[in-house]
Amino acid sequence: MAAEPVKRITDIGPPSYEKFLHPVIKKNYGLWKYHETLAPGVLCHVAESGDKLFTVRAGSPRLLSVQSIRLFADLADKYCGGYLRFTSRNNVEFLMDNKDNIEALKKDLLANGFPVGGTNNAVSNIVHTQGWVHCHSSATDASGIVKAVMDALYDRFTHENLPAKLRIALACCLNMCGAVHCSDIAILGVHRKPPKVNHDTLPKTCEVPTLIASCPTGAIRPATVNEKQSVEVVEDQCMYCGNCYTVCPSMPLNDPDNDGISIWVGGKVSNARTTPKFSKLAIPFIPNNPPRWPEVVEAVVNIVEVYAKNAKKYERMGEWIERIGWPKFFELTGIEFTRYHIDDFKNAGLTYARSTHIKF
Amino acid sequence: MAAEPVKRITDIGPPSYEKFLHPVIKKNYGLWKYHETLAPGVLCHVAESGDKLFTVRAGSPRLLSVQSIRLFADLADKYCGGYLRFTSRNNVEFLMDNKDNIEALKKDLLANGFPVGGTNNAVSNIVHTQGWVHCHSSATDASGIVKAVMDALYDRFTHENLPAKLRIALACCLNMCGAVHCSDIAILGVHRKPPKVNHDTLPKTCEVPTLIASCPTGAIRPATVNEKQSVEVVEDQCMYCGNCYTVCPSMPLNDPDNDGISIWVGGKVSNARTTPKFSKLAIPFIPNNPPRWPEVVEAVVNIVEVYAKNAKKYERMGEWIERIGWPKFFELTGIEFTRYHIDDFKNAGLTYARSTHIKF
Amino acid sequence: MADQKRDTKLLDELEKGPWPSFVKEIKNASKTSPVCDDLLGQLELSYEEKKGHWKHGGIVGVMGYGGGVIGRYSDVPEQFPQVAHFHTMRVNQPSGWFYTSGSLRTLCDIWERHGSGLTNMHGSTGDIVFLGTKTDELEPCFKELGEAGFDLGGSGSCMRTPSACAGMARCEWACYDTLKMCNDVTHQYQDELHRPPFPYKFKFKFSGCPNDCVASIARSDMSVIGTWKDEIQQDDAEVAAYAAAGMDIQNDVCANCPSKCMKWDGKKLSIDNHECVRCMHCINVMPKALRPGKERGATILIGAKAPIVQGALLASVLVPFVPADELMDTLKELVSRVWEFWDEYGKNRERIGELIQRVGMSNFLDAIGLDPIPQMVTAPRDNPYIFFKGEE
Amino acid sequence: MADQKRDTKLLDELEKGPWPSFVKEIKNASKTSPVCDDLLGQLELSYEEKKGHWKHGGIVGVMGYGGGVIGRYSDVPEQFPQVAHFHTMRVNQPSGWFYTSGSLRTLCDIWERHGSGLTNMHGSTGDIVFLGTKTDELEPCFKELGEAGFDLGGSGSCMRTPSACAGMARCEWACYDTLKMCNDVTHQYQDELHRPPFPYKFKFKFSGCPNDCVASIARSDMSVIGTWKDEIQQDDAEVAAYAAAGMDIQNDVCANCPSKCMKWDGKKLSIDNHECVRCMHCINVMPKALRPGKERGATILIGAKAPIVQGALLASVLVPFVPADELMDTLKELVSRVWEFWDEYGKNRERIGELIQRVGMSNFLDAIGLDPIPQMVTAPRDNPYIFFKGEE
Numbered sequence A, B: 001m002a003a004e005p006v007k008r009i010t011d012i013g014p015p016s017y018e019k020f021l022h023p024v025i026k027k028n029y030g031l032w033k034y035h036e037t038l039a040p041g042v043l044c045h046v047a048e049s050g051d052k053l054f055t056v057r058a059g060s061p062r063l064l065s066v067q068s069i070r071l072f073a074d075l076a077d078k079y080c081g082g083y084l085r086f087t088s089r090n091n092v093e094f095l096m097d098n099k100d101n102i103e104a105l106k107k108d109l110l111a112n113g114f115p116v117g118g119t120n121n122a123v124s125n126i127v128h129t130q131g132w133v134h135c136h137s138s139a140t141d142a143s144g145i146v147k148a149v150m151d152a153l154y155d156r157f158t159h160e161n162l163p164a165k166l167r168i169a170l171a172c173c174l175n176m177c178g179a180v181h182c183s184d185i186a187i188l189g190v191h192r193k194p195p196k197v198n199h200d201t202l203p204k205t206c207e208v209p210t211l212i213a214s215c216p217t218g219a220i221r222p223a224t225v226n227e228k229q230s231v232e233v234v235e236d237q238c239m240y241c242g243n244c245y246t247v248c249p250s251m252p253l254n255d256p257d258n259d260g261i262s263i264w265v266g267g268k269v270s271n272a273r274t275t276p277k278f279s280k281l282a283i284p285f286i287p288n289n290p291p292r293w294p295e296v297v298e299a300v301v302n303i304v305e306v307y308a309k310n311a312k313k314y315e316r317m318g319e320w321i322e323r324i325g326w327p328k329f330f331e332l333t334g335i336e337f338t339r340y341h342i343d344d345f346k347n348a349g350l351t352y353a354r355s356t357h358i359k360f
Numbered sequence C, D: 001m002a003d004q005k006r007d008t009k010l011l012d013e014l015e016k017g018p019w020p021s022f023v024k025e026i027k028n029a030s031k032t033s034p035v036c037d038d039l040l041g042q043l044e045l046s047y048e049e050k051k052g053h054w055k056h057g058g059i060v061g062v063m064g065y066g067g068g069v070i071g072r073y074s075d076v077p078e079q080f081p082q083v084a085h086f087h088t089m090r091v092n093q094p095s096g097w098f099y100t101s102g103s104l105r106t107l108c109d110i111w112e113r114h115g116s117g118l119t120n121m122h123g124s125t126g127d128i129v130f131l132g133t134k135t136d137e138l139e140p141c142f143k144e145l146g147e148a149g150f151d152l153g154g155s156g157s158c159m160r161t162p163s164a165c166a167g168m169a170r171c172e173w174a175c176y177d178t179l180k181m182c183n184d185v186t187h188q189y190q191d192e193l194h195r196p197p198f199p200y201k202f203k204f205k206f207s208g209c210p211n212d213c214v215a216s217i218a219r220s221d222m223s224v225i226g227t228w229k230d231e232i233q234q235d236d237a238e239v240a241a242y243a244a245a246g247m248d249i250q251n252d253v254c255a256n257c258p259s260k261c262m263k264w265d266g267k268k269l270s271i272d273n274h275e276c277v278r279c280m281h282c283i284n285v286m287p288k289a290l291r292p293g294k295e296r297g298a299t300i301l302i303g304a305k306a307p308i309v310q311g312a313l314l315a316s317v318l319v320p321f322v323p324a325d326e327l328m329d330t331l332k333e334l335v336s337r338v339w340e341f342w343d344e345y346g347k348n349r350e351r352i353g354e355l356i357q358r359v360g361m362s363n364f365l366d367a368i369g370l371d372p373i374p375q376m377v378t379a380p381r382d383n384p385y386i387f388f389k390g391e392e
């Protein structure tokens, strides 16, 4: 038979996860009974059948070269029959049925610069975004701050000595791809100047009605500049969200002197004990200070340490703050409370203290 | 000297309360030590000095004839040296230093049709408004419903056998002069049809821009009718709040078949235990059924009785509901949950259940 | 005296039952006042037709005042000519609604002479409400009231009649003198009360402690609620007495403490006062054993209102604590700045609470010269939409 | 192999310290990929100038797909020509991010041939992110991926790449099969994933229990969270063992129970399962003693998103409980109705959660044919602004 023209492969979707499951998992799928933590970063899941699955979790910078991925593959072959996974917070998990391999694997990981930890009441990896490595929107870098902060919290990753899980996330702009809005501690890149309209390119690159509609505060008005249809920004009404820039390249907000970092605290996702919570503003602004953002690192470490010292067992950051009250949080951390902390967006009224429940 | 022209007396303000204080009060002003309840409606306040002040609280219809007020004055003279007061919920309080007068006073009050009670964990008087007796705005009567409901709850006024205080309020329209928005049970008159614009009188009686601005939902649009400037109401956008009618007489909402009563529950004002709460919708609509509104009475009594049976000691209505959860409240009371219960006003999103905390 | 002549079949139903009947009151008053007869008639008509029969508003009043009288006209005056006019007068109550029999009789006599003889004791805002009279009677009635030492309360876009809980007169928990404060504020702002100067109404209410017996946190633009700063006064012997008398201190008291700052070991009650949020529960339950601390004063809150227009608001904390003896001065200073701001920026019919929502609390604080503090919020913002001000 | 040639003084600082360094990764990759060199250069420039150097977007992609590639161009291409184009490809990860060493090597080889050799393992939505390549390489790379059994994930106004927690593969608490569900949903809606049909993005995330290890309640338009309906499975012997081992069951477990439905008398733990809100806390703390019930399934929630534009939303309850074996069918049925409604009424760039806010939950429920139930709200409305529908 004559060769058929090769059909282009599309819409096949991802490969089935079933192909990648460790035989112990396959056998005990859905039949796990309980788990134990053997050491920080080392879990043992026990099946109804009595079978055991061991997991070693290693920290990762998320931005990985193929070289490092191959290293993980090699280690998986060496110790795990080739089976491994990544977690929802970008850690690597090596999966094995042989307890004896754990220590050797840990040693190899450490030798290659990958720490083991992040389980239970540890700081886990920082969920983060692109920053200056890849995004046009960013008010700060992502990977650099993450590296600097995790260096400082390294021992909190390799030890399980916090009151509860502590989840940090970073997003480099208000789009919040790191979904920082529900994190124990959130590091968020912010702009502080309205977009600078590029009237030359705007008419060609953007649809004016869409652009005007994009602004949550209605700060953008049609304007005619140099006889061309363009827009102007009512600066007082702009809160630098960048949504206009997302829909129109001619509205850049970047501004080295005014871009920087804000810190948010007390969010959570899990339904454990309390319902999920949004993160709330702790520090409105810290200037960008690459390469190691020492002020940001210091701010995060301070919050972590005050929390570690004061919260009760099982209390997540937000649960602790709700118990002691926000005034106390600001007092204990030494963070200044400013006009920016008071909400003025849509549901602001509901955040005003509407009772006389006050501690003195 | 020649008689001076009499100067018109204005801006003298109210007489000083000091003139009206019982001598025991004067003496022990600010020096009270504690109080006890001697019986429902009978309080004893003890001063640091050891002096005692006895209070007998009588229920009142609030709408009082001078005849009844004079009766109170007579009783005050007979038993209290002439001293009495009214409460923030329109009850009458007789103040005396002689314990021995209590029973006689109670007897006289009862003989004249005024019950004693309303203290502590009793139902107190219903704070209410004008209704058809005096207001142009009302979607229902006030005094009639109050009378019918209090007849049914009479024993709950004269006995202190509820889990906690139970405060009922009534307002005959959304202006909520009875401030029903923070009551354990609120009875609220509601319209259900948009205003019927009177195009003839409108141009003379109302300012169109003010009228348009008055509508919270932007349902009112300028229109020209019979060549006169007037307005039209986009019926879909109207939620019958009546604010347009308040600013413009030509927008009446009255409609015998569609006016009626809604019932709200779980509000509170005090800071005791929990912070103050708004009342929440229980029953969206019950038709007006004068003279005794049996369906309203039944609905209120049902809620009171289910609460009385199920709440824990010290639990106000709203505290109880928050503990058991709203689904359980609807289940226990047999009240139907409808589309109207789900908020769709400004902060609606915050009332959606944003967790998996669910009881089955 | 006029005999009962109307057929009030429906209303008569409301004479039945144990609770005092307003219908009886109207009938009572009708003995001396023919007006009440027509009122009954019109009301019976409303009961038959299930709708009110009053016309919309109408501006009437006494000379020189912009408020204090609510104009009211029947829409069926031919049928009920006596209530063709049926205006109410709001008479400013004495602080705390304290009276002597004599003062009440004086009021009754005046109102019998000049009106229907019907009242509300009291209106929801706190006034003595004289219910129903004709335009002609307003000025004579006002004159007699003045001579008896009474004045009108507020209506319209003015400071409304302030009110106060019984406070120090009859309550051991009053943390400041609510009656005096209410009285002083009312007298201080007579002009603002009688001559509507504002974008809309402005209400003060004064409660002596967080129980808030005048519902000030729900119903006043400026709410002053007593509280204390130091430790709850505790009498251990009385605690023991409550326990001995059968009180379940663990469950009734400690378990209901919102800040969980109380411990009961079966013998000794300990309160971690730094964690206490001054909710009053424990004090309410054990009034002989526990009392508010000695360093007393008040929290000042702002902006409560009913739902119209932008949704109901509870008052929110403006100043967490003002010592009792500084309260009047602080209040006056604050009020003048708040009113100035409202005057300048408030829209027509915009309550102060709505204005604050519209411009944002921080801008409002700037304008009135208060520093933002975390006690003003239940939590900081959770959205990143911050209006940064130029480099500071 | 290219030698390190750039001066990266600032970035070099980020090679220091114990946490694995992304700079090392880039330098590593630069051994085989010259692109990385220019990436380092441009990044160093960003670090010097404190600003990004990427231009806004740009529509590039593979044939027939409307998403899966994020176009990216340098704004200083003269200085860094290798990253003049630097597009990322989103490769759809296998459910639960499970791999074999072989599959990872295949991916590495493809990406070394066609791109920078840099990845994100993984992107925030869950994809394998191939970080940086030129337009010309997109199609060949896609072809090789396809041959290796991989496909692209989503970008733009499409269904985005769904993700799932480890679930039944590695967790005793999975109340339904998250991996299968994620995989099936992804395959079911390939067209919606690759060819943007919607007003905006639509994300699914699947968590096996209320711990929600993929943050679905915060980050997905449709969030499926495992739960159970019957009683917590309890092993009294193991409870006793925990107590014997020193666990303070009263304080660690019972006191943290949000519904206060647990009692510990020193010997026996009793749970009032009707009051339990399935928060997982007690189970989390005593995994050997307590387990989710046997009647398992999931809660379906809707509408989570990040703040842009109308403020962040957490997902809210749409269906309180669907038995595990009905989940796929129920989901498909729901999704089709939700998408239909969104299609018709959603504005450009309006997420489903925002649309629900705009039209009101009740109208949304009507449209998708679900009855309102009290489990959908934390409380009924507190404002009286009810849009009554014609007499029913």
Ligand code: SRM
Pocket: A035, A043, A086, A087, A088, A089, A090, A091, A118, A119, A120, A121, A124, A125, A127, A164, A165, A167, A182, A183, A184, A267, A268, A269, A270, A271, A272, A316, D096, D164, D165, D166, D167, D170, D171, D172, D173, D211, D212, D213, D214, D215, D284, D285
């Ligand atoms: C591997 C992973 C799921 C995956 O498919 O990738 C996972 C796995 C487990 N989670 Fe998780 N969780 C994982 C992300 C999450 C997330 C999502 C996130 O962080 O973005 C959450 C929600 C976090 C939040 O609320 O902000 C999460 C909230 C929990 C909780 C609830 C903790 C709490 O008290 O609030 C538990 C229960 C516990 O730890 O006691 C839990 C428990 C567990 C257990 C013990 C479940 C089990 O029996 O296997 C697993 C090991 C836990 C550990 O790390 O100590 N997992 N877990 C994720 C590991 C991320 C990482 O590398 O650190």
Ligand code: SRM
Pocket: B035, B043, B086, B087, B088, B089, B090, B091, B118, B119, B120, B121, B124, B125, B127, B164, B165, B167, B182, B183, B184, B267, B268, B269, B270, B271, B272, B316, C096, C164, C165, C166, C167, C170, C171, C172, C173, C211, C212, C213, C214, C215, C284, C285
């Ligand atoms: C007389 C009055 C003040 C006045 O100046 O007129 C008053 C007087 C007292 N109140 Fe009150 N309260 C009065 C209206 C209120 C209100 C306002 C209202 O109902 O509109 C509230 C807020 C209600 C709410 O939260 O919705 C109120 C919430 C309280 C509380 C807190 C109750 C709670 O647990 O939430 C207490 C403490 C208690 O009773 O344990 C209290 C306690 C008291 C005490 C015991 C204070 C004292 O030591 O003298 C007084 C006798 C109480 C009683 O009735 O059992 N009073 N009290 C008001 C009587 C109204 C009536 O006729 O029934």
Ligand code: SRM
Pocket: B128, B129, B130, B134, B135, B136, B137, B175, B176, B177, B178, B179, B246, C057, C070, C072, C088, C090, C120, C122, C123, C124, C125, C126, C127, C128, C129, C153, C154, C161, C201, C203, C218, C219, C220, C304, C305, C306, C307, C308, C309, C351
């Ligand atoms: C008489 C009284 C009801 C009663 O029976 O007690 C009353 C009666 C009226 N109120 Fe009121 N309000 C009365 C206390 C209240 C209260 C309660 C309070 O002050 O604690 C409130 C809720 C609290 C608040 O202010 O938010 C209240 C919120 C309103 C509103 C809602 C507007 C708003 O500001 O949000 C209106 C509408 C308006 O002013 O345009 C209103 C308007 C009215 C008008 C003037 C009708 C109108 O639309 O113009 C009513 C005249 C009725 C009549 O014919 O007699 N009334 N009104 C109360 C005043 C008596 C007194 O001086 O003591």
Ligand code: SRM
Pocket: A128, A129, A130, A134, A135, A136, A137, A175, A176, A177, A178, A179, A246, D057, D070, D072, D088, D090, D120, D122, D123, D124, D125, D126, D127, D128, D129, D153, D154, D161, D201, D203, D219, D220, D304, D305, D306, D307, D308, D309, D351
């Ligand atoms: C790559 C990734 C960040 C990362 O480093 O991991 C990412 C990167 C971008 N996101 Fe995102 N988002 C990414 C996950 C998210 C998430 C998290 C999630 O999905 O769980 C969110 C928050 C959750 C949500 O959807 O609400 C998120 C919320 C946004 C938004 C906010 C808009 C909104 O819908 O509310 C935008 C703006 C937009 O789409 O217009 C956005 C837009 C973007 C764009 C396309 C920039 C833009 O304005 O067009 C970014 C491209 C960066 C680049 O150059 O590579 N990205 N984005 C994530 C996707 C990788 C993947 O496929 O696995």
Ligand code: SF4
Pocket: A129, A130, A131, A135, A136, A137, A138, A139, A171, A172, A173, A174, A175, A176, A177, A178
């Ligand atoms: S958070 Fe903003 S800057 Fe960062 S990757 Fe997402 S869109 Fe880009």
Ligand code: SF4
Pocket: A194, A195, A214, A215, A216, A217, A218, A219, A220, A233, A237, A238, A239, A240, A241, A242, A243, A244, A245
């Ligand atoms: S940055 Fe945000 S607020 Fe400012 S103009 Fe653009 S869209 Fe509007």
Ligand code: SF4
Pocket: B129, B130, B131, B135, B136, B137, B138, B139, B171, B172, B173, B174, B175, B176, B177, B178
């Ligand atoms: S609640 Fe409405 S109808 Fe009743 S008195 Fe007040 S304004 Fe009039």
Ligand code: SF4
Pocket: B194, B195, B214, B215, B216, B217, B218, B219, B220, B233, B237, B238, B239, B240, B241, B242, B243, B244, B245
């Ligand atoms: S009743 Fe309310 S919603 Fe309807 S038109 Fe009038 S102001 Fe608008």
Ligand code: SF4
Pocket: C165, C166, C167, C171, C172, C173, C174, C175, C207, C208, C209, C210, C211, C212, C213, C214
């Ligand atoms: S508010 Fe406080 S001080 Fe005033 S009467 Fe009530 S309990 Fe007493």
Ligand code: SF4
Pocket: B273, C256, C257, C258, C259, C260, C261, C262, C271, C275, C276, C277, C278, C279, C280, C281, C282, C283
């Ligand atoms: S006043 Fe309230 S918060 Fe303070 S100790 Fe007593 S119960 Fe607890």
Ligand code: SF4
Pocket: D165, D166, D167, D171, D172, D173, D174, D175, D207, D208, D209, D210, D211, D212, D213, D214
């Ligand atoms: S969400 Fe629940 S089932 Fe899934 S991994 Fe986390 S704990 Fe296990």
Ligand code: SF4
Pocket: A273, D256, D257, D258, D259, D260, D261, D262, D271, D275, D276, D277, D278, D279, D280, D281, D282, D283
């Ligand atoms: S799952 Fe949560 S709510 Fe249920 S019993 Fe355990 S701790 Fe209590």
